[in-house]
Amino acid sequence: FGAPQTVPLRRQVRLGAATHQKRLFDAAEPLYQQTFLSHFDSLTPEYEMKIAQLQPAQGQFDFTIADQIVAFAEANGKQVRGHTLIWGNSLPAWLTGRTWTREELLQVLENHIATVVGRYRGRITEWDVVNEAFLDDGTWRQNLWLTTIGPEYIARAFQAAHRADPAAKLFYNDYSIERINSKSNAIHTLATSLLAQGVPIDGIGMQAHVSPNYYPTQAQLEAVLSRLEAAGLEGQLTELDVNLTQLADTPAAEKFELQAQIYQGMVAACQARPGCTRITTWGITDKYTYLGSAGAPLLFDTQYGPKRAMEVTRRIL
Numbered sequence: 359f360g361a362p363q364t365v366p367l368r369r370q371v372r373l374g375a376a377t378h379q380k381r382l383f384d385a386a387e388p389l390y391q392q393t394f395l396s397h398f399d400s401l402t403p404e405y406e407m408k409i410a411q412l413q414p415a416q417g418q419f420d421f422t423i424a425d426q427i428v429a430f431a432e433a434n435g436k437q438v439r440g441h442t443l444i445w446g447n448s449l450p451a452w453l454t455g456r457t458w459t460r461e462e463l464l465q466v467l468e469n470h471i472a473t474v475v476g477r478y479r480g481r482i483t484e485w486d487v488v489n490e491a492f493l494d495d496g497t498w499r500q501n502l503w504l505t506t507i508g509p510e511y512i513a514r515a516f517q518a519a520h521r522a523d524p525a526a527k528l529f530y531n532d533y534s535i536e537r538i539n540s541k542s543n544a545i546h547t548l549a550t551s552l553l554a555q556g557v558p559i560d561g562i563g564m565q566a567h568v569s570p571n572y573y574p575t576q577a578q579l580e581a582v583l584s585r586l587e588a589a590g591l592e593g594q595l596t597e598l599d600v601n602l603t604q605l606a607d608t609p610a611a612e613k614f615e616l617q618a619q620i621y622q623g624m625v626a627a628c629q630a631r632p633g634c635t636r637i638t639t640w641g642i643t644d645k646y647t648y649l650g651s652a653g654a655p656l657l658f659d660t661q662y663g664p665k666r667a668m669e670v671t672r673r674i675l
């Protein structure tokens with residue numbers, strides 16, 4: 359007999375979903391939790407870990423719901439993607455209702471991150487540290503953090519998160535960067551510059567909110583993932599959904615087949631690239647999506663039945 363054939367282990371790209379805690383814990387909606395537990399390895403709280411929810415008043419944190427979500431994930435062997443520490447949206451009134459000096463806002467930024475990441479040290483394994491800091495043309499988005507602190511807020515956020523949990527993987531997260539373009543180029547330049555300065559960043563989260571009007575082919579997405587790998591960075595699809603609103607008048611079978619083809623190219627690109635470690639869809643079922651019912655963007659239909667997109671995804675992963 360020859361040497362036993364070693365079958366290369368298929369690299370396991372983890373499949374995650376954004377969850378809404380009201381539905382996750384709704385006894386009247388058991389299929390929501392059941393579908394999550396059966397098909398997904400990780401969850402991203404859709405809004406429950408944003409600044410407005412966790413720090414509703416300055417220095418007053420409310421972790422009640424976030425604790426429930428993390429405890430549920432741990433009890434079921436699921437990972438949690440923390441989303442998101444620093445963003446220009448979902449800001450509470452105490453932050454937006456006054457002016458700040460640069461030093462004051464830096465203290466707010468570092469205290470928020472130290473408190474939140476520190477609380478879940480060793481329990482939340484990945485964080486979207488900074489979300490949506492760029493405009494589509496590759497220039498800075500003028501949010502509160504940028505206008506008060508300057509571009510350095512990004513490096514300071516990553517450094518604060520790393521101090522609070524050195525083992526957590528830290529991501530920069532944004533949308534419309536799933537192809538080589540002005541925005542993904544600017545983000546790549548930022549990320550490689552941070553690494554060169556010794557700022558801890560592990561990867562780029564591509565939100566991947568796409569549609570038949572805008573989506574990357576497998577080759578286009580692989581090109582972005584390869585570029586990240588060459589820089590020592592992970593890539594993830596962090597908020598994947600394929601919005602069909604524009605095809606409202608297209609017969610269901612036809613539009614869901616097109617949707618499945620779009621999913622297929624992106625999932626295959628991630629499976630093909632060693633640096634792509636997780637695909638997270640921005641929700642579980644078309645019954646609940648922030649895009650509204652016409653979007654029908656997710657892997658399970660409004661009755662929690664698997665769609666063509668789920669069939670092709672499962673075949674690849």
Ligand code: XIL
Pocket residue numbers: 404405489565597648
């Ligand atoms: C959205 C959630 O889906 C909504 O429930 C919430 O009201 C607003 O935020 N990009 C992001 C996500 O990074 O945090 C946003 O999620 C969708 C766009």
